[in-house]
Amino acid sequence: MEDVITSRFSKELVKKVDQAVSRGYFRSRSEALRSIVEEYLTEHPELFLGEGTQELLAKAPVLSDEALERLGSRLFKGMSVANLVAEGRR
C-alpha cells in the first residue's frame, strides 16, 4: 500500500532531480524521490534511535578523578578490570 504525499521543492532542486531522471539514473521523478528518501533514511539511523545514552549521561553526577578513583576502588575491589573486560569478549 502506498500513500501519496504533496511536497514543495525549489525550482533548482526539481531541476537536479529531472536531470538525474533524464540521464537515466531513475525512471521517473517519483522513483528518484523515493530512492533519495530511502537512502537518506538508511544513512541516518540516528533518526530512529532513542535518547537512552543522552539520558544516561544527563543523570550521571560529575565526579573528580580522585572521587572516581575511590568509587573504582570500591566497585572493582577484589576484581581485575583486565579480566573483567576480557570476560566480556569471550
Place this chain on the structure above:
Amino acid sequence: MSIRLYLDTNVILSRYAPDEPQHVEAKKLLEEIEGGKLAAVTSVLTLVEVVSTITRAYERFTDKTESLKREEITGIFLRRIMKIRNLDFIPVGGEVSIKVEERSVKLPASFAIALEIGSKTGGKTLDNLHIAAAFVASRIYDHKIDYFVTLDEDILRHQGEIKELIEIKVITPAEIIK
C-alpha cells in the same frame, strides 16, 4: 606530540582501579595523554565495553552502603572517558562491500579488516575489532599509531602476528611508562 597510542578499554578502566597490577602505569599514561605529552586514540567500541564492564562489576558489587545507582555509576564512567583530553574516538568507518558470486554484503570498514585479522590470528571478535580500529586509525583517518597499549593477555600473546598484520607494536602500559 610525536608518539600516538591506541588505548584498549582495559587500560582506560585500569586508571580507575587501584587494585589492578598496572593501575599506577595506566594512571600515569592517561595523565601524560591529558597533559599533551602523548596522543591517543581508541575505538568507539571502547564506550560500549566500558558500559558493559561497569554494569557487570556492579552486579558483583557487594557494598550496600553505596548510594549511587548502577546507571549513575555507568554514566559517571562513560562521561569521564568521553571527556579524556587528547583521546580521539575512531568510528567504525564507512561501509565497504564484500561479494560472493551475485551476493554483496555491506559492512563497516573496520569489520572487514577484523574479519581478515580473525582469519589470520584466530583472536576473539572484540579483540579483532580493536586491532582493526587501530589499523583504520592509521590508514584511513591518518592517525599513525605507534603502539597498541593493552592489558589483554590474548592480544599480548598474539603481538608478533599483530605487528606483522597491521605494523603496530603491541605493548603494556608498564612498557611505555619507564
